[in-house]
Every structure is written in structure tokens, then in C-alpha cells.
Amino acid sequence: MSKFLFTVFLLCSCLFSGAGIALGQEQKSRYVTLSYNDREVLQEFNDNLQLSRKLSYNTRKKNVVTVADEVLAKTDIIIEKVQIVLDMFPNNYHIRLVLLADESDVARVYKQKYGKRVDHIAYYSLSEKTIYISADDTSLRVLSHEIGHSIVDHYFQVRPPYNIHELMARFAEKHVTD
Numbered sequence: 179m180s181k182f183l184f185t186v187f188l189l190c191s192c193l194f195s196g197a198g199i200a201l202g203q204e205q206k207s208r209y210v211t212l213s214y215n216d217r218e219v220l221q222e223f224n225d226n227l228q229l230s231r232k233l234s235y236n237t238r239k240k241n242v243v244t245v246a247d248e249v250l251a252k253t254d255i256i257i258e259k260v261q262i263v264l265d266m267f268p269n270n271y272h273i274r275l276v277l278l279a280d281e282s283d284v285a286r287v288y289k290q291k292y293g294k295r296v297d298h299i300a301y302y303s304l305s306e307k308t309i310y311i312s313a314d315d316t317s318l319r320v321l322s323h324e325i326g327h328s329i330v331d332h333y334f335q336v337r338p339p340y341n342i343h344e345l346m347a348r349f350a351e352k353h354v355t356d
Contacts, residue, residue, distance in 0.1 A: 202214055202215035202216070203215070203217075203220075203246070205246045205247075205250060206250075207250035207251070207253065207254050208254055209253070209254050209257045209271055209272055209273065210250060210253050210254065210257070210272070210273060210274070210275050211272070211273070211274045211275070212246060212249060212250055212253070212274075212275050212277070213274060213275065213276045213277065214276070214277040216279070217245070219277050219278070219279050219313045220245055220246060220249060220277060220313070221245055222279075222313040222314060222316075223249060223277050223311070223313035223316050224245050224248055224249050224252075226313065226314075226315075226316040226317060227249070227252055227316050227317070227318060227321065228317075228318060229252055229255070229256075229318060230318070230355070233252075233255055233256070233259060233318075233354075236255045237251045237252060237255060240254075240255075253275060253321070253325075256318070256321055256322055256325055256354065257271070257325055257329070259322075259354050260322055260325045260326055260329055260350045260354055261329060263349070263350050263353040263354055264326065264329055264330070264333075264346060264349070264350055266329050266330065266333040267333075268329060268332035268333045271328075271329070271332050272307075273307050273308065273309060273325075273328045273332075274306065274307060274308040274309070275308070275309050275311065276308055276309065276310045276311070277311060277313050278310060278311065278312055278313065279312070279313060279314060280312050280313070280314040280315070281297065281298070281299050281312045281314065281315055283312065284296075284298055284299060284300060284301065284310055284311070284312050285297060285298065287310055288301060288310070291303070299311070299312045299315035299320060300312060300315070300316075300320050300321070300323075300324050301324070302324045302327035302328050302331070304327075304331055304337070307328065307331070307332075309321075309324045309325070309327075309328060311324065318354065318355050319351050319354075319355050320351075322350050322351045322354040322355060323347045323348065323350065323351035324347070325350065326346055326347035326348075326349070326350030326351060327343060327346075327347045329350070330342075330343055330346045330347065331343075
């Protein structure tokens, strides 16, 4: 009987540890829950997310030990800058940031969720409060734009029309990177 229990325990352990690998990594900061499945994707995202001199100065004040720490620090700094640019400081602001390898992965996730084919390199899901972004195509402009959508979404109790949403996101993108 003990052999049987040991075998069951071993099988369960393997299943749960395998599930953890399949689900990927998750880390949190003040504003973001970061999700990624592959360290290479995380590294590529970090390499492509180049901050301006003024913005990168603020990362020195953060406790950065790992690549994930650096990504979270950069993202929090961008969020704070977008809030200043838009003059919108939503209460209890927290989003999920899902890093995907490339544009085809973003398209696959979008198709799975909404049933439509798109060629986006990133998008913000209003219903999930989540930014999906291609690490391959990441830039300060792209992430600032999507964060602009998320801040507008969190700020207003009644969502503004899509065109207004888009104008505010474009404004954030332009002024964060200037």
C-alpha cells in the first residue's frame, strides 16, 4: 500500500511541477503583474524596451537584481510617466502584462479570445485589464500606447468612445517618448 501511495505522490508531483513550467513565470510590482513563458522572451522584451535618458535615470532608484526586476521597474516608470502626461491617476491601478514572443503569438491569442484575425503587435484587453505585447516588436512607443489605453480605461467610470480612447493613447505614446 505504501508503494502505491508513493507512486501516486510521485506522479502528482511530476504533474504539478510540469504544469508550473507550462504556465510560465509571474512576478508583481506596484502596478503590474508580469507574465511570460520563456526567459528568452523576457530578455528580448527588456533589450527592446529602451528608455530615454530621463526615464532610465529613475530605474537606478529601484532595486533591480534580475531581468524581471528591470522589466518591472521600467514598466512602473513608464506607467507613472503616462499618468503624468495624461494627468490621470486612477485609484487601485493594476494591470497584467503578458509577454509573447512575436506578432504571430499576439494574433493567435487575439483570435482565440475574440475570433478575429489581426496583425497587431500589441493590444490592451479592456475586459481582462491586460496588455498582450510582442517582445520582438516592443518599443517604448508601443508600450506607452497600450498603457495609455489601460490608464484611460481605469480612470473613467464610463468608457469614452473608441476614437477618444485611441487619441489619448496616441497622445501618451507621443509625449512619453519626446
